[in-house]
Amino acid sequence: MTTSxxxxxxxxxxxxxxxxxxxxxxxEDAEFKLALKAILAACADAEINPRDIDGFSSFxxxxxxxxxxxxxxxxxxxxxxxxxxxxxxGGCCAAVGNGAAAIATGQADCVVAFRSLAxxxxxxxxxxxxxxxxxxxxxxxxxxxxxxxxxxxxMRARRFMYDHGIDQEALRAxxxxxxxxxxxxxxxxxxxxxxxxxxxxxxxxxxxxFHLFDCCMENDGAAAIIMVSAERAKDFxxxxxxxxxxxxxxxxxxxxxxxxxxxxxxxxxGTVAPDLYRMAGVSASDVGVxxxxxxxxAGVLMALIEHGFFKPEEANDFLQPANLLxxxxxxxxxxxxxxxxxxxxxxxxxxxxxxxxxxGTSTSQAIRSDIALxxxxxxxxxxxxxxxxxxxxx
Amino acid sequence: xxxxxxxxxxxxxxxxxxxxxxxSVYWNGLREEKLFVQKCTHCGTWQFAPEWICHHCHVFxxxxxxxxxxxxxxxxxxxxxxxxxxxxxxxxxxxxxxELHQAGNVRMVGNLLGDPMQEVLIGSKVKGIFEHHxxxxxxxxxxxxxxxxxxx
Numbered sequence: 196m197t198t199s200x201x202x203x204x205x206x207x208x209x210x211x212x213x214x215x216x217x218x219x220x221x222x223e224d225a226e227f228k229l230a231l232k233a234i235l236a237a238c239a240d241a242e243i244n245p246r247d248i249d250g251f252s253s254f255x256x257x258x259x260x261x262x263x264x265x266x267x268x269x270x271x272x273x274x275x276x277x278x279x280x281x282x283x284x285g286g287c288c289a290a291v292g293n294g295a296a297a298i299a300t301g302q303a304d305c306v307v308a309f310r311s312l313a314x315x316x317x318x319x320x321x322x323x324x325x326x327x328x329x330x331x332x333x334x335x336x337x338x339x340x341x342x343x344x345x346x347x348x349x350m351r352a353r354r355f356m357y358d359h360g361i362d363q364e365a366l367r368a369x370x371x372x373x374x375x376x377x378x379x380x381x382x383x384x385x386x387x388x389x390x391x392x393x394x395x396x397x398x399x400x401x402x403x404x405f406h407l408f409d410c411c412m413e414n415d416g417a418a419a420i421i422m423v424s425a426e427r428a429k430d431f432x433x434x435x436x437x438x439x440x441x442x443x444x445x446x447x448x449x450x451x452x453x454x455x456x457x458x459x460x461x462x463x464x465g466t467v468a469p470d471l472y473r474m475a476g477v478s479a480s481d482v483g484v485x486x487x488x489x490x491x492x493a494g495v496l497m498a499l500i501e502h503g504f505f506k507p508e509e510a511n512d513f514l515q516p517a518n519l520l521x522x523x524x525x526x527x528x529x530x531x532x533x534x535x536x537x538x539x540x541x542x543x544x545x546x547x548x549x550x551x552x553x554x555g556t557s558t559s560q561a562i563r564s565d566i567a568l569x570x571x572x573x574x575x576x577x578x579x580x581x582x583x584x585x586x587x588x589x
Numbered sequence: 590x591x592x593x594x595x596x597x598x599x600x601x602x603x604x605x606x607x608x609x610x611x612x613s614v615y616w617n618g619l620r621e622e623k624l625f626v627q628k629c630t631h632c633g634t635w636q637f638a639p640e641w642i643c644h645h646c647h648v649f650x651x652x653x654x655x656x657x658x659x660x661x662x663x664x665x666x667x668x669x670x671x672x673x674x675x676x677x678x679x680x681x682x683x684x685x686x687x688e689l690h691q692a693g694n695v696r697m698v699g700n701l702l703g704d705p706m707q708e709v710l711i712g713s714k715v716k717g718i719f720e721h722h723x724x725x726x727x728x729x730x731x732x733x734x735x736x737x738x739x740x741x
Contacts, residue, residue: 326602327602327603327726328602328603328604328605328726328727329602329603329604329605330604330605330606330607330608330612331607331612331638332638333602334602334604334605334612334616335604335638335697335698336698337601337602337604338597338601338602338603338604338729338731339597339684339698339699339700339731340597340601340668340672340673340676340682340684340700341668341684341698342601342602342672342673343670343672345670346666346668346672346684349666349668350664350665350666350684350685350686350698351664353664353665353666354663354664354686354711357664357711399669399670400667400669400670400681401669401670402666402667402668402669402670403666403667403669404666448644451638452637452638453637453638453696453697453698454664454686454696454697454698455637455638455695455696459663459664459696460664
């Protein structure tokens with residue numbers, strides 16, 4: 196790879212913003228208004244004029260179109276409008292990478308990447324009524340009662356746990372870490388609602404092997420970041436947070452329908468994680484803090500393994516709560532509370548938290564935070580990931 | 590047909606082939622108690638779910654081959670939380686992923702018939718049972734599975 200074909204150090208995040216996070220259906224604001232509020236909050240954080248924005252990037256068929264946003268904000272020149280294909284949160288990091296790519300290649304100067312959700316207005320991922328007939332992938336699943344995301348992913352998790360002897364306690368540790376960090380984060384939906392081992396063990400099954408606390412919340416809100424070129428980044432008031440690497444994609448035939456992925460018991464980072472580390476020029480041991488998308492805890496388990504933090508046979512030992520907690524755990528994980536306990540902004544809140552870690556402003560700051568990893572949407576296709584870093588590691 | 594013969598309550602989404610007819614042979618086959626899977630006549634690669642091209646050699650229109658509805662449990666889940674109104678108060682149910690060794694290890698999803706609280710062992714041999722929904726809005730058939738030791 197030549198140096199011109201990389202994002203490393205060429206684009207920086209200079210602003211982050213989010214709305215209040217709500218339980219699903221509880222936002223009084225329309226979804227589009229939430230998007231605008233998050234974008235304006237990110238602009239205020241960066242102290243940038245919203246009219247300087249010239250691009251928007253999102254994922255998972257975000258309903259809040261770039262052209263409507265540009266129109267509503269009176270933006271004089273829209274230069275890029277990018278949507279990452281694929282559902283769920285697989286694109287939460289790709290939205291950042293795609294926006295950054297537009298800046299690095301001179302197509303745009305100031306790009307917002309964002310996600311906005313008002314599930315009371317538009318319905319939830321976790322319920323599927325009102326469908327009479329179905330074709331394609333879902334036709335092989337829904338008639339057998341496999342309708343919602345936890346039902347679609349439980350068998351991947353079960354097979355991985357079977358293959359490698361993973362204990363339920365490993366999944367529990369991931370949930371406990373998210374909830375622990377949420378107790379320090381006033382933005383978190385689960386702030387003031389701690390989780391302990393007994394409460395996890397006693398919680399109902401959603402679908403085995405997922406207890407209630409293995410599953411993400413569903414929420415309303417919006418989150419956004421502002422990106423500019425590295426050359427301009429130091430003109431802004433915040434400590435610049437540079438993109439060291441971004442990758443997205445899918446392994447061989449991962450999306451083969453009716454659960455026919457060649458590497459079935461996988462989070463689908465087998466090809467995407469090496470791509471990311473190659474661009475960033477770092478390895479797993481250089482990463483100080485990780486935000487890893489918890490659609491389900493087992494997705495985090497597999498994603499961390501595929502990103503090289505431990506081997507499958509080490510999972511039961513590594514995934515102990517103490518190892519996963521900021522400031523000094525071996526691998527501080529989901530330090531805002533993540534999808535389980537901060538807010539399920541389809542993973543975009545994880546991007547904001549990684550920015551805060553590199554800035555040094557997290558509510559659960561990790562000691563080693565100059566290189567921060569974000570892992571998006573495990574077990575879907577395409578997935579994406581992102582490594583952010585401080586000026587020190589450029 | 591008596592409703593009690595169905596593993597799950599009626600009213601779940603009904604499977605139909607795509608408008609381009611891609612999976613017609615599969616769904617029509619189940620109606621006749623036959624299981625068809627694609628097998629490329631050029632390179633011999635098995636393929637499920639169907640596609641218009643062989644993913645291995647890129648010859649179009651892979652052939653459909655009838656295979657025995659016999660397989661082994663590759664993974665499983667016991668579902669507790671209802672994600673559809675017709676499943677409310679239905680209680681737990683079992684879904685399994687079945688691997689067909691006689692068809693290039695393609696996999697398909699179904700329900701494991703019998704006690705929903707039974708212990709499920711990966712690797713167990715299962716036999717396909719065709720479940721006909723003839724009075725549904727769109728008549729269709731599903732492929733369910735029973736442990737081979739219990740098979741009628």
